[in-house]
Amino acid sequence: MESDSNKIIDSFTQGDYKFGFITDIETDMAPKGLNEDIIRFISAKKNEPEFMLEFRLKAYRHWLTMKMPGWANLKIAPIDFQDIIYYAAPKKKKQLSGLDEVDPELLDTFNKLGISLEEQKKLSGVAVDAVMDSVSVKTTFSDTLSKQGIIFCSFSEAVQKHPDLVKQYMGTVVPYTDNFFATLNSAVFTDGSFCFIPKGVRCPVELSTYFRINAANTGQFERTLIIAEEGAYVSYMEGCTAPQRDKNQLHAAIVEIIALKDASVKYSTVQNWYPGNKKGEGGIFNFVTKRGICKGNNSKISWTQVETGSAITWKYPSCILLGDNSVGEFYSVAVTNNMQQADTGTKMQHLGKNTKSTIISKGISAGHGNNSYRGLVRIAKNAVNSRNYSQCDSLLLGNKCGAHTFPYIQVENKSSIVEHEATTSKISEDQLFYCQQRGIGMESAIGLIVNGYAKEVLKQLPMEFAVEAQKLLSISLEGSVG
Amino acid sequence: MLLTIKNLHASINGKEILRGINLEVKKGEVHAIMGPNGTGKSTLASVIAGREVFEVTEGEITYKGKNLLKLPIEDRAREGIFIGFQYPVEIPGVSITNFMRTAVNEIRKYKGLDPIPAVEFLKLMEENKRLVEIQSNLTNRSVNEGFSGGEKKKNEIFQMAMLEPTLAILDETDSGLDIDALRIVANGVNKLRTKENAFVIITHYQRLLDYIVPDFVHVLFEGRIVKSGNKELALELEEKGYDWIKKEFE
Ligand SMILES: Nc1ncnc2c1ncn2[C@@H]1O[C@H](COP(=O)(O)OP(=O)(O)OP(=O)(O)O)[C@@H](O)[C@H]1O
Ligand SMILES: [Mg+2]
Numbered sequence: 001m002e003s004d005s006n007k008i009i010d011s012f013t014q015g016d017y018k019f020g021f022i023t024d025i026e027t028d029m030a031p032k033g034l035n036e037d038i039i040r041f042i043s044a045k046k047n048e049p050e051f052m053l054e055f056r057l058k059a060y061r062h063w064l065t066m067k068m069p070g071w072a073n074l075k076i077a078p079i080d081f082q083d084i085i086y087y088a089a090p091k092k093k094k095q096l097s098g099l100d101e102v103d104p105e106l107l108d109t110f111n112k113l114g115i116s117l118e119e120q121k122k123l124s125g126v127a128v129d130a131v132m133d134s135v136s137v138k139t140t141f142s143d144t145l146s147k148q149g150i151i152f153c154s155f156s157e158a159v160q161k162h163p164d165l166v167k168q169y170m171g172t173v174v175p176y177t178d179n180f181f182a183t184l185n186s187a188v189f190t191d192g193s194f195c196f197i198p199k200g201v202r203c204p205v206e207l208s209t210y211f212r213i214n215a216a217n218t219g220q221f222e223r224t225l226i227i228a229e230e231g232a233y234v235s236y237m238e239g240c241t242a243p244q245r246d247k248n249q250l251h252a253a254i255v256e257i258i259a260l261k262d263a264s265v266k267y268s269t270v271q272n273w274y275p276g277n278k279k280g281e282g283g284i285f286n287f288v289t290k291r292g293i294c295k296g297n298n299s300k301i302s303w304t305q306v307e308t309g310s311a312i313t314w315k316y317p318s319c320i321l322l323g324d325n326s327v328g329e330f331y332s333v334a335v336t337n338n339m340q341q342a343d344t345g346t347k348m349q350h351l352g353k354n355t356k357s358t359i360i361s362k363g364i365s366a367g368h369g370n371n372s373y374r375g376l377v378r379i380a381k382n383a384v385n386s387r388n389y390s391q392c393d394s395l396l397l398g399n400k401c402g403a404h405t406f407p408y409i410q411v412e413n414k415s416s417i418v419e420h421e422a423t424t425s426k427i428s429e430d431q432l433f434y435c436q437q438r439g440i441g442m443e444s445a446i447g448l449i450v451n452g453y454a455k456e457v458l459k460q461l462p463m464e465f466a467v468e469a470q471k472l473l474s475i476s477l478e479g480s481v482g
Numbered sequence: 483m484l485l486t487i488k489n490l491h492a493s494i495n496g497k498e499i500l501r502g503i504n505l506e507v508k509k510g511e512v513h514a515i516m517g518p519n520g521t522g523k524s525t526l527a528s529v530i531a532g533r534e535v536f537e538v539t540e541g542e543i544t545y546k547g548k549n550l551l552k553l554p555i556e557d558r559a560r561e562g563i564f565i566g567f568q569y570p571v572e573i574p575g576v577s578i579t580n581f582m583r584t585a586v587n588e589i590r591k592y593k594g595l596d597p598i599p600a601v602e603f604l605k606l607m608e609e610n611k612r613l614v615e616i617q618s619n620l621t622n623r624s625v626n627e628g629f630s631g632g633e634k635k636k637n638e639i640f641q642m643a644m645l646e647p648t649l650a651i652l653d654e655t656d657s658g659l660d661i662d663a664l665r666i667v668a669n670g671v672n673k674l675r676t677k678e679n680a681f682v683i684i685t686h687y688q689r690l691l692d693y694i695v696p697d698f699v700h701v702l703f704e705g706r707i708v709k710s711g712n713k714e715l716a717l718e719l720e721e722k723g724y725d726w727i728k729k730e731f732e
Pocket of ligand 1: 525
């Protein structure tokens with residue numbers, strides 16, 4: 001037993017990050033640090049209308065009154081916010097009219113990740129909005145989509161072309177005062193994605209964005225806004241990998257989703273930012289605020305996330321169930337290996353009648369990884385006949401890692417039902433032996449068992465993503481078996 | 483000689499379970515191992531498979547002319563050793579199809595072969611499902627999860643058929659099977675028998691040996707093989723129980 005678990009620990013603590021390479025593209029950077037001038041610089045660089053600059057400045061002034069939260073179950077070295085570059089853009093050439101005009105090095109980066117834009121475009125029918133160093137480089141498929149009135153573009157472009165929509169919805173789900181990192185993002189965000197599905201339209205393709213952090217010492221502040229009008233449907237995928245770095249990099253994104261009456265939004269994430277080395281040096285600090293509002297009756301928002309990267313993950317994709325009969329879902333797999341830390345979960349706020357939420361969380365800890373689930377289910381007084389089902393499972397590989405569950409439940413009426421189940425298990429020596437006896441090596445066996453454990457969540461992912469996510473799960477736990 | 487075990491001693495947590503096993507198995511042979519509960523039959527299978535909780539303190543195992551004790555678990559399997567487990571393990575979320583494809587391809591890789599083409603694999607699955615008469619949709623379910631006792635045992639034989647081992651050790655595969663299932667399992671084994679492979683069948687009951695006729699029957703008692711004979715020995719044990727052997731031995 002003992003020698004076996006040691007072996008497992010060893011093999012996992014030796015896993016190396018497979019996507020460690022750096023693309024060399026000349027960047028156009030702001031000086032280090034943060035003050036009102038920097039914010040004006042960003043806003044000017046992006047040629048923003050006045051309301052945007054005001055939004056940013058309000059957020060910045062509010063941020064100055066805030067302190068970094070200390071309540072998550074994470075150990076975080078102090079972050080020097082004046083030591084960060086808040087704007088970096090790939091050098092603009094001219095307006096691009098086709099993929100052949102995209103920087104070949106950038107295309108090469110995507111190829112290394114196995115997500116060549118061309119392939120994506122031709123083969124999978126996926127519309128890709130690739131964000132690199134804060135500026136969208138290329139949006140595909142937007143022509144086809146625009147025929148149906150769908151808008152899918154970079155946030156910057158939306159600010160220029162659809163300022164009214166941005167003004168109407170931005171900050172309505174995550175207000176600029178929301179929390180330390182969201183407020184910071186509101187002040188300094190540089191780009192992100194914008195998606196608008198008009199009334200009654202079912203978006204015919206999966207919308208997909210690949211994010212990538214690239215320039216050294218650059219904080220990455222993405223902002224995504226998704227609006228589904230009455231009866232609309234969209235499935236949106238976000239995925240990322242980041243190049244290897246020595247210095248910690250801050251990532252503080254915001255995603256806002258608005259679902260009107262009878263609308264349905266499915267948001268899937270595969271997150272694989274650089275996790276740092278085996279000693280816990282480097283790696284991305286990932287502080288994300290993701291929230292959706294089911295504004296109209298019978299609307300639905302579903303979050304699915306596979307979190308394998310980042311040194312620190314702090315993330316709670318949440319749903320505000322305002323409309324009657326609205327549905328919120330949260331499916332999550334979070335892996336922490338080596339020295340990684342994750343504090344993730346969800347908040348389900350039931351405000352409307354007959355609202356329903358489902359939470360399935362699967363934590364996997366290996367090495368010295370530390371994995372916490374933190375969830376809030378609140379059923380308000382008027383949310384009669386509402387239901388929640390939560391299942392939080394933790395899987396431990398080895399005995400130096402940790403798993404914690406912090407469920408908070410508030411039910412303010414008598415007609416609602418909340419169910420919570422939690423389990424913690426170790427990867428069993430019996431299962432490993434059974435696999436190995438069939439000729440399956442230790443690494444594959446662990447990959448197989450872990451993927452099986454996470455299946456309930458993985459099967460929620462769109463097909464295009466599921467295969468990649470399965471590979472990623474195995475890779476993130478891979479090492480040379482000693 | 484396919485398998486030679488000489489003076490094998492093995493213990494768990496310092497407690498000696500196998501206390502000097504000697505056994506020789508040639509290709510084409512069927513051996514039956516019988517013996518009272520808790521005498522080390524399953525332990526012997528585990529040690530041959532390479533399970534690390536058991537420490538081999540003395541003796542040797544030679545398989546295909548190689549020192550088996552030096553090989554890791556998966557390589558023993560890839561070299562053709564298969565255990566039909568007494569208590570098959572559940573692997574939630576992993577379908578039998580996926581499990582078998584992984585196993586078949588890892589074994590092929592070890593032999594320097596390319597992964598099996600999907601069509602060929604599915605054909606193989608179908609053939610073997612028919613062989614052990616398991617329901618077609620069973621292979622879409624997670625390995626052993628929620629299987630009945632009999633289904634688990636049939637699944638072991640199905641996997642054996644898929645992997646075509648050289649040495650198959652079936653540990654109480656007959657326990658918990660109804661009469662029909664027993665015949666199906668036995669027929670499966672008989673169809674898979676060739677001049678090139680061998681079977682070691684661990685059982686408590688003569689009835690399986692009516693279907694799979696052994697060349698040798700061994701009695702394992704307190705960690706040693708205390709008696710060997712031909713198929714008549716099994717009949718004798720069925721009739722008289724183990725007391726006379728215990729007495730003879732003590
Ligand atoms: N993991 C273990 N830890 C401690 N003791 C064990 C372990 N596995 C087996 N043993 C002990 O070793 C002895 C032999 O067990 P084994 O399972 O080999 O018996 P068996 O001959 O297969 O019995 P049965 O006919 O009941 O299946 C028993 O006393 C058992 O309790
Ligand atoms: Mg036994």
